[in-house]
Amino acid sequence: MAEIIQEEKQKGGKKKPKKGSAHIDMTPMVDLMCLLLTFFMLTTAFSKPKVMEIVLPEKIRKDEKVEPPKIAESRTLNIILGPQDKVYWYPGKADPASPPPLQETDFSATGIRQVLLDRNRALFKKIDDFEKKVVSGEIEIKQDSLAAAIKQLKTDDDTGPIVLIKAYKTSKYKNFVDIIDEMSIVGIARYTFTDISWLEEGMVNTSLGIAPPPAAAK
Amino acid sequence: MPKIKLPKKSPHIDMTPMVDLFTLLLTFFILTATTRPQEPAPVDTPFSVSEKVVMDANIMTVMLAADNRIFFNVDNGHDTILHFRPKILAEMGKRYNIEFTPEELRKFEKSNTAFGVPIQQMKAYLAAGNMKDREALEVKGIPIDSADNQLALWILFSRQINPAVNTLIKGDANVDYPVVKEVLDILQDKNVNRFNLITNLEAVKVEQEITE
Numbered sequence: 001m002a003e004i005i006q007e008e009k010q011k012g013g014k015k016k017p018k019k020g021s022a023h024i025d026m027t028p029m030v031d032l033m034c035l036l037l038t039f040f041m042l043t044t045a046f047s048k049p050k051v052m053e054i055v056l057p058e059k060i061r062k063d064e065k066v067e068p069p070k071i072a073e074s075r076t077l078n079i080i081l082g083p084q085d086k087v088y089w090y091p092g093k094a095d096p097a098s099p100p101p102l103q104e105t106d107f108s109a110t111g112i113r114q115v116l117l118d119r120n121r122a123l124f125k126k127i128d129d130f131e132k133k134v135v136s137g138e139i140e141i142k143q144d145s146l147a148a149a150i151k152q153l154k155t156d157d158d159t160g161p162i163v164l165i166k167a168y169k170t171s172k173y174k175n176f177v178d179i180i181d182e183m184s185i186v187g188i189a190r191y192t193f194t195d196i197s198w199l200e201e202g203m204v205n206t207s208l209g210i211a212p213p214p215a216a217a218k
Numbered sequence: 219m220p221k222i223k224l225p226k227k228s229p230h231i232d233m234t235p236m237v238d239l240f241t242l243l244l245t246f247f248i249l250t251a252t253t254r255p256q257e258p259a260p261v262d263t264p265f266s267v268s269e270k271v272v273m274d275a276n277i278m279t280v281m282l283a284a285d286n287r288i289f290f291n292v293d294n295g296h297d298t299i300l301h302f303r304p305k306i307l308a309e310m311g312k313r314y315n316i317e318f319t320p321e322e323l324r325k326f327e328k329s330n331t332a333f334g335v336p337i338q339q340m341k342a343y344l345a346a347g348n349m350k351d352r353e354a355l356e357v358k359g360i361p362i363d364s365a366d367n368q369l370a371l372w373i374l375f376s377r378q379i380n381p382a383v384n385t386l387i388k389g390d391a392n393v394d395y396p397v398v399k400e401v402l403d404i405l406q407d408k409n410v411n412r413f414n415l416i417t418n419l420e421a422v423k424v425e426q427e428i429t430e
Contacts, residue, residue: 028235051414052268174391177264
């Protein structure tokens, strides 16, 4: 635009040959380079979606005669993903004669995370002690193997909870992702997904105030 | 004292750099907007704190849309000469006695969008020119019922042709869990026990308090 106005002015007077500048203005090019660089840097860092890796235990086929692994009842923590982002949990094993009361909580930082943290405290203490010893020089360990050593502590852990995650039929995929996320935040070493039993389904139904269907009542 | 002569300033500001910039940005955005693979259905992935970035190649994606439809996508491998996609489609066609022409195979190779059509309608899907015509065919998604479990076959052939393939699950936050469970069961039936769930990054403060 600026150029056009200038040209119009020149038309009235005598036409002079334009003096070529000795320098080429590099500003636009530099601008461009800067911009492109920032742009590419930002987009490559943000556009890629993140993934969360989960490894499930191999399925036991029906024809194979493999005993399901036995787990200590005292360490078991059952989590049931309920409808409307609710989470229910109960410790130990559900006895059909007298079902244990379901505790209701949610996905907030003070909800299920607190429950899991309480139960995983012993492991945290161990990791904390270990880190303190490393810092004070009591245990000598290479810097890069620290993470591996902590991971080993987690897998060797035999006091933390074994979490069984079950999902009620109306729960959403979001809840499933959230609970795996909680597991990694809290550092639960052992957790797995199992099918919800009719008993647990009934327990959720009673806490939701739904009358049990005749099939489940039997 | 001699007066300091200030250089005469031009009343105009040179707009060239700015204009350059805007043209460039515009072209760039237009180009990137068209080349990004179009999703056949909107998928709002849930949030997690995981910071692992999705891999570039050797991926197959099972997409679960909010209305519980299932889509599938697989890539051509880490090199374009590998042509995994047409091989998988040909294998799939063999199973269902559908002969795909070289032209159709090429079309399938070039498209990088997830598809949600039963194999019987794949020919019509490939013949459809634009996304709208294709979407009309994708009302049901890929069938996963036990009588005709096409998703299981897609997974099986993808893994046969590209053994290094990684499994991604891209689910909408509001997909019903039973559908997710079914997909996980199908994957586990085909001996896939390692999954990657696509999520968005969420900023969470983790407070670890250790009381003695």
